Every structure is written in structure tokens, then in C-alpha cells.
Amino acid sequence: MISDESIHYHTLWYNPFNAASLEPRLTMTTQQPLIAELHATARDAQAQIAAAHDTGALEAWRVEFLGRRGRLSQAMQKLGGLSPEERRAAGAEANRIKGLLEELYAAGQRALQEQEAARKQAADRLDVTLPGRPIALGRLHPITQTVRDICAAFTSMGFDVAEGPEVEWERYNFDMLNIPRDHPARDMWDTLWIDWADPTEEGRRMLLRTHTSPMQARIMEKAKPPIRVIVPGKVFRHEATDARHEWHFYQVEGLAVGKGITFADLKGTLYEFARRIFGPDRRVRFRCDYFPFVEPGVDMSIDCFLCKGEGCRLCGDGWIEIMGAGMVHPNVFKAVGYDPEEYTGFAFGMGPERIAMLKHGIDDIRHFYANDVRFLRQF
Numbered sequence: 001m002i003s004d005e006s007i008h009y010h011t012l013w014y015n016p017f018n019a020a021s022l023e024p025r026l027t028m029t030t031q032q033p034l035i036a037e038l039h040a041t042a043r044d045a046q047a048q049i050a051a052a053h054d055t056g057a058l059e060a061w062r063v064e065f066l067g068r069r070g071r072l073s074q075a076m077q078k079l080g081g082l083s084p085e086e087r088r089a090a091g092a093e094a095n096r097i098k099g100l101l102e103e104l105y106a107a108g109q110r111a112l113q114e115q116e117a118a119r120k121q122a123a124d125r126l127d128v129t130l131p132g133r134p135i136a137l138g139r140l141h142p143i144t145q146t147v148r149d150i151c152a153a154f155t156s157m158g159f160d161v162a163e164g165p166e167v168e169w170e171r172y173n174f175d176m177l178n179i180p181r182d183h184p185a186r187d188m189w190d191t192l193w194i195d196w197a198d199p200t201e202e203g204r205r206m207l208l209r210t211h212t213s214p215m216q217a218r219i220m221e222k223a224k225p226p227i228r229v230i231v232p233g234k235v236f237r238h239e240a241t242d243a244r245h246e247w248h249f250y251q252v253e254g255l256a257v258g259k260g261i262t263f264a265d266l267k268g269t270l271y272e273f274a275r276r277i278f279g280p281d282r283r284v285r286f287r288c289d290y291f292p293f294v295e296p297g298v299d300m301s302i303d304c305f306l307c308k309g310e311g312c313r314l315c316g317d318g319w320i321e322i323m324g325a326g327m328v329h330p331n332v333f334k335a336v337g338y339d340p341e342e343y344t345g346f347a348f349g350m351g352p353e354r355i356a357m358l359k360h361g362i363d364d365i366r367h368f369y370a371n372d373v374r375f376l377r378q379f
């Protein structure tokens with residue numbers, strides 16, 4: 001806020017009648033009564049304007065000294081009663097005083113304008129000492145964190161990371177993986193088809209990929225062994241949901257191809273992966289399973305965190321399946337132009353949601369995509 005002192009200061013600063021400027025300008029003072037009256041008017045004007053702290057007071061000052069019936073006017077009316085010589089001298093002095101009073105009035109106006117501007121500035125002032133509003137920091141979704149952990153476990157074992165399309169051709173999702181059209185194994189994946197087929201090529205139908213395995217064919221089609229790669233990505237199935245099943249979820253595919261790769265390499269790699277993700281105390285189970293693109297095929301399960309392997313509503317038999325795996329089928333090698341006599345390899349496909357459930361003790365997969373921040377904030 002601007003103080004009274006500073007108004008006073010401003011007024012004086014512009015005041016042509018201040019101590020420095022007033023005296024020399026009144027050196028023409030004579031004993032002529034009208035001139036004496038004019039000088040008294042000027043002194044009073046100067047003294048009173050310092051107290052004009054608002055527009056009302058300044059206007060009152062103007063009316064009193066410069067108004068039509070003000071003191072200067074009244075003094076000037078007396079000029080008519082003077083002799084011509086006295087009138088000339090007093091008239092000149094009256095005009096000079098008038099000029100000085102007008103300057104004084106203008107200075108007062110400027111002072112009030114500055115006061116108003118300063119008041120506005122003070123009112124609008126930004127208080128930089130107030131603490132700022134905290135920026136709400138987001139965090140990675142638990143599944144993103146899990147996918148990254150899985151990728152880190154495999155990259156540290158020498159695997160590369162690749163990604164592929166979520167909208168896929170039937171050829172890569174099924175045909176090249178040893179699942180021809182009308183093969184009953186297609187029923188293993190309830191498929192969401194895209195209502196579009198390539199009219200130039202018979203059988204080129206589109207779908208939302210049901211697993212990340214089509215990337216096995218895409219990668220082998222382009223690259224030559226040795227291959228060691230993992231493929232994280234989203235997959236989609238036309239499936240009813242329950243505590244362990246979503247209709248859209250992530251998978252991380254793995255593929256290793258080279259000369260002399262055996263089932264022992266597959267087991268060793270996956271044991272090491274389980275040790276890195278779950279620690280050494282978790283139990284791992286391999287069971288024979290069927291996938292058309294591997295031979296032999298297995299699934300890998302981890303003991304259930306909820307019932308500690310006893311069997312419960314979440315797991316059923318005490319184990320939660322986290323991935324399918326096996327040795328790459330010779331027909332898949334043939335489909336991509338590899339000689340199955342020369343190369344062998346293993347492949348696996350795991351579900352990060354299931355892994356996150358096991359790691360964090362989450363009893364329903366649907367929590368991950370319900371997007372309830374109270375749930376998500378815990379990770």
C-alpha cells in the first residue's frame with residue numbers, strides 16, 4: 001500500500017512551489033496589496049495541496065484557487081480598480097501565479113494517478129513466497145512395470161527385444177505356425193476377426209492377434225540364426241473374463257534358434273527367468289502341453305501365492321500357469337525357409353498379468369484394467 005508520506009513526497013516532488021522553487025519566483029514581491037494577496041493565495045495553495053490525498057480533495061482545491069469564483073479569480077477582478085501601471089504589474093504577476101497554480105494542479109493530478117497505479121499494482125501483486133501447488137506425479141502401470149522386469153531378466157541373458165503388429169494377418173497368427181485353416185487347434189484361440197479380407201489374395205484375412213507367436217514367423221522370415229529375441233505386446237481373445245482371464249492382455253514371446261539348442265536350454269533359461277522374477281524359493285512346475293507350433297510342448301506354472309499350492313478358487317489345483325513353451329516345430333522352420341535338420345530352437349509365450357498377480361498377491365486379473373486409482377497407486 002502507498003502511504004500518506006509517499007503521496008506527500010510525490011506532491012512535493014512535482015510541486016513548483018516547493019522551498020527550492022518558490023522563493024526565487026516571488027522575488028518580484030512589492031508592497032502593492034493586490035500582488036501581496038496573489039502571493040498569499042499562491043502560498044496557501046501550495047500549503048493546502050499537500051493535504052489533497054484524493055481526487056475529491058484535489059477538486060476542492062481547484063475550485064478554491066482556480067475556480068471561476070475562486071481566490072485567483074476574485075483577486076483578478078480587483079485589477080480593474082488599479083491605475084494602469086499598477087494593473088500592468090499586478091496583471092503580469094496574476095498571470096504568472098495562475099500558471100504556477102495550474103502547474104501545481106497538474107502535478108497533484110499526476111501524483112494521484114501514480115498513487116492509483118501503485119495501489120492497483122500492489123493489489124495485483126503475485127506473492128511468490130506462497131508455496132506452489134504440488135505436481136501430481138504419475139507412475140508406470142503395474143503391467144508395464146512387470147513387462148519391463150521380464151524384458152530386463154531376458155536381456156541380461158542375451159536376448160534382444162522386438163515388437164510387432166497387434167492387427168495381424170491370419171497367415172502369421174495361424175498358418176505359418178502349423179495351424180492351417182480348419183485345423184481344430186484354431187479353437188484354442190477364440191479369435192476377434194477384422195471384417196476385411198485382402199481381395200487380391202485368397203485367404204488373407206485380418207484379425208487381432210490372439211498371441212505374440214506370429215512374431216516368431218515374422219522374425220525368422222527376416223533374420224538368419226542365431227536368434228535370441230523376446231517380443232512383448234498386447235493380444236486379444238474373444239473370451240469370457242474371470243479371475244484369471246481377460247479378453248485383452250499382454251504376452252511376452254521368446255524365441256531362441258541356432259545349432260544344437262536342446263530342451264535342456266529351454267528349461268535352464270526358464271528356471272533362471274523364474275529365479276530372477278520370483279526369487280529362489282518359489283516352486284516351478286513343467287507339464288506336457290500341446291501347441292501346434294512346438295514339439296514337444298510344455299506349460300510352466302508357479303505355486304499359487306494365495307493357497308501356497310493347496311488349491312483354491314483362484315488357481316484350482318495349487319498352480320498358476322504363466323506360460324506355454326516348447327521346441328520349435330519342424331513345420332514352422334519349413335514355413336520360414338529354415339532347414340529343420342540344421343537348426344533347432346525353443347519358444348515360449350508368457351502372460352505378464354499372471355506374473356504380476358503372483359508377484360503382488362492380486363487375486364483378480366480384472367483389477368489391472370478397471371483403472372481404479374486406489375488399486376493402481378499401490379504399485
Ligand code: FA5
Nearest residue numbers: 211213245246249322323324325347348349350351354
Ligand atoms: C499361447 O498363447 C502360446 N502362443 C504360447 C506359446 C508360445 C507356447 C511359444 C509355445 C511356444 P496360451 O494360450 O496358453 O499360449 O497363453 C500363454 C500365456 O498367456 C498363458 O500361460 C497365460 O499366462 C496367458 N494367458 C492366456 N490366456 C489368458 C487370458 N485370457 N488372460 C490373461 N492371461 C492369459
